[in-house]
Amino acid sequence: MAPAVSTMATATETASGALRLDLTETSVREVNALLHSSDAPRQVTLTEPRGAHALACGLTDDLEVTIAGHVGYYCAGMNQNASITVRGNAGVGLAENMMSGTVRVTGDASQSAGATAHGGLLVIEGNAAARCGISMKGVDIVVGGDIGHMSAFMGQAGRLVVLGDAGEALGDSLYEARIYVRGAVASLGADCVAKPMREEHLAELAALLKAAGMDADPADFTRYGSARSLYNFHVDNVSAY
Numbered sequence: 001m002a003p004a005v006s007t008m009a010t011a012t013e014t015a016s017g018a019l020r021l022d023l024t025e026t027s028v029r030e031v032n033a034l035l036h037s038s039d040a041p042r043q044v045t046l047t048e049p050r051g052a053h054a055l056a057c058g059l060t061d062d063l064e065v066t067i068a069g070h071v072g073y074y075c076a077g078m079n080q081n082a083s084i085t086v087r088g089n090a091g092v093g094l095a096e097n098m099m100s101g102t103v104r105v106t107g108d109a110s111q112s113a114g115a116t117a118h119g120g121l122l123v124i125e126g127n128a129a130a131r132c133g134i135s136m137k138g139v140d141i142v143v144g145g146d147i148g149h150m151s152a153f154m155g156q157a158g159r160l161v162v163l164g165d166a167g168e169a170l171g172d173s174l175y176e177a178r179i180y181v182r183g184a185v186a187s188l189g190a191d192c193v194a195k196p197m198r199e200e201h202l203a204e205l206a207a208l209l210k211a212a213g214m215d216a217d218p219a220d221f222t223r224y225g226s227a228r229s230l231y232n233f234h235v236d237n238v239s240a241y
Helices: 028-036 199-212 235-240
Strands: 019-022 043-047 064-068 083-086 102-105 121-124 137-143 157-162 178-181 192-195 222-226
Touching (some): 028 043, 121 199, 178 199
Parallel strands (some): 121 137, 137 157
């Protein structure tokens, strides 16, 4: 039997035990409460999201959640352990502060995807807008298309992989996050520089592409990282701060 929630009139259970919920009949609050409950099914499909905000946030269990449609802001925020797939586009703050698990979007993502995320794998099969991976702290982000300006701003740890082009000020004020871009970069931010692709970087990138299900040759990418000139204040660098 599907778990009982008061207004889930359209909840159905498949032969495999997966639960399907229609968001035109079930509130976001009820859906999130179910996903956080101790008796949540291991597989849940959410239909008709119609741009709903804050879906599947703060999940800590090993769930498989599929959202069949477009979502609004902060979908899959603070994710931990769950595998969440959005079959559509995502609004601002996708997977914000993600800790672990996997979040995948088959379409495009708006601004600040993966912001402050500490771990896990975020895959955006389409394009990502401005500030993708801002202040990333250990997450791996793979983008199949282009990314917007100020991406990986103050990126502290983790890897950002871009199969398309990157906008202006890439990696501005970067710390130790690594950036791999296959296409063109409009401009580099303060303290971000191109670096050589050694064998360990080619192997690292190949593993990331495989994990994301992306078909690309690591040799086609350029690596970017911190020049480490802004770690400590120096008057000669004052204009770059």
